[in-house]
Amino acid sequence: MFLPRQVRKTYTAGHPTPLPKSSASKNKSLVVSPEKPKSIEPVAVAASSTTTAAPTNITRPGTIDLQSAEAIVVVIEQLFSSENPWTEWLDARRREIDGEHDYVHLAAVIECPYFKEHRPALSQIIVRRAFEAIPSRVLQISQDGYHIRLSSSTPRIPIEDSHTIYVEPSVSNATTRTPGRLALELHKTLPAELLPVVYTTNEHRSWALLTLSAPVTQEHIDNHESWPQGWIVLTRTEWEKRDAMYKQKRHEALQARLASHHVREMANAPPIIPKHTFEPGLIVHITNIHLDATKPSISGFIMRCVDRVQRKRDKADGKPEAIPQRVKINYIDYKRGTGQCYLRQATVKDSELIIEALKKRRRVMLDGDDKKGKKEKDGYVQGRLLEGVEEAEYWRKVEEVMGKVGKKGAGQGVKALSAGLATVNLRGTVKRPRTGTGSSPDCLGKKGKFEEMLA
Known part of the structure; x- marks a missing residue:
């Protein structure tokens, strides 16, 4: 079964190992670059030596490592000369320089997300030194040295699946950090009919898709001499087939695990009782209220309606006049300006009486x-009872809000539901005594009784 290298390989903690240096990398002869124009003189470059060299991502003033310069030039040529995912991004940043069109500033080039993890990190100075050391055959540089464009005689090459291969280099981080070096490595081994490399992806750490100049057949893949040692190479069609097979195997393994004996026991266990339950028939939806109404005015309006209906009913039944029993509204969920609200009652009887x-x-x-x-x-103001799915959805939202902020203090969950949600506590039917500024014993007694009631 096909398994990606990153699944099979065991990685150790720490930074990824650098690319291995081969004897060919010390040779200063260019691998794929064409003959340098005689009119352009390259700047001085760091001389090679047999002793241990300094890291290639560190450049001294006026110098640049030839291998890094060549990789930078190759990858920028690929971006400009192919119809890749970043073509539109670069075209949107074209400008006119010295009467010539289609130039892109180096600052825009290095800001392309393609170079997000590139090593060495690109700058305008590094890119200029790279093009001075390795002149490009397909790109033109403006006189100021800070703008580049694709040569008018070079057409853009489309990316075709038949020309694309899947590769896993021997070093896992080479695809994202140095995509240009992947192309240079293939230039050393591939036959001329497949060269040059048109485009190299760098979206994944351990593998990449490379588009070549000609269709790749299975005969090319089976010829191991055409590929660097230790690389895994597949055609794009074969890779997609194996990748789908690999995902299917993972899905089947997951399904088998879910169907194990332990999971079956959990599935056959009695259902867990929900933490939050609600009694149906307690929510009344009020509509047609005034847009400037407040929660106290809504509660007063409702209570007055209920009070008048109860008094008329008692009078018709011949009962002696008494203070009617008021309904108990636990909460009023209301946002000013909506013209509607939700009342939460203590009993179903209260909801029916309000309606x-x-x-x-x-x-x-x-x-x-x-x-x-x-x-x-x-x-006129109307009320209707929430039932069924509508009622369950309302309580679900209340429980969700209470679960998020219920631990912050009493009432916090209610206030957070609709930005206008509030609690209206309607006390019992005892009439609030009148308090005054006098100091008579009778007045003081009433005041003390009121404070005792509130306590």
């Missing part, structure tokens, strides 16, 4: 503080 009272009274709120209302045939 009945509003239907019989047929009152319209004239302003935001109106608690009496005016009788009208249409547009």
